[in-house]
Amino acid sequence: MRRIIIGIGAVVAGLLLAGLLFGGIAQVLGKVQHEPPIQATGPCGGAVILGNGGSQCDGPIQPDGSFTRCTSVYVLGFGGWSCYTVYPPR
Template sequence: MNRCIAGGSAALVMAAGVIALAPPASAGCLYGGPVISKCDGPIQPDGTWQRCIGVIGWVNSGLSSHQVPVKQCDSMGPTQTRWDFVFADPPAHIDG
């Protein structure tokens, strides 16, 4: 009986650990590729939305340098033409 309880407890702890380490839901976001992240805000009544991308920036630090994430946001929409393909891909709203 004690072995059964201990085994059940171990399985429960392992399952809870897997759930706790799972990545958060990414509704409206894409991760990876040429940018760190690409997320769209809600669609406005005029059909536009805000897209924010996370890119890597370099910071000089004395005789060295290091990387930091940089957030860039701009407006997107069906009537707006973007020539920055990294920012504009996909051309439609990102839905989760």
């Protein structure tokens, strides 16, 4: 019985250590690009807390009414930005 309890404790400790290691690596990788790749016209909405979250930023409005919008999503420190052009309705 004692061996089983020690074995379970070792497995739990190993899983906790792996989680801490993975979380630390995710935090380091997640800090690579938390800023939008565009020059935003105003503050970006959203937040990244402990490697989770996201935000959205809009770039300057062009003469034709279009603008660049960038959104981000982060889960466990992994994620990034996606930018696309938004055109005015016709």
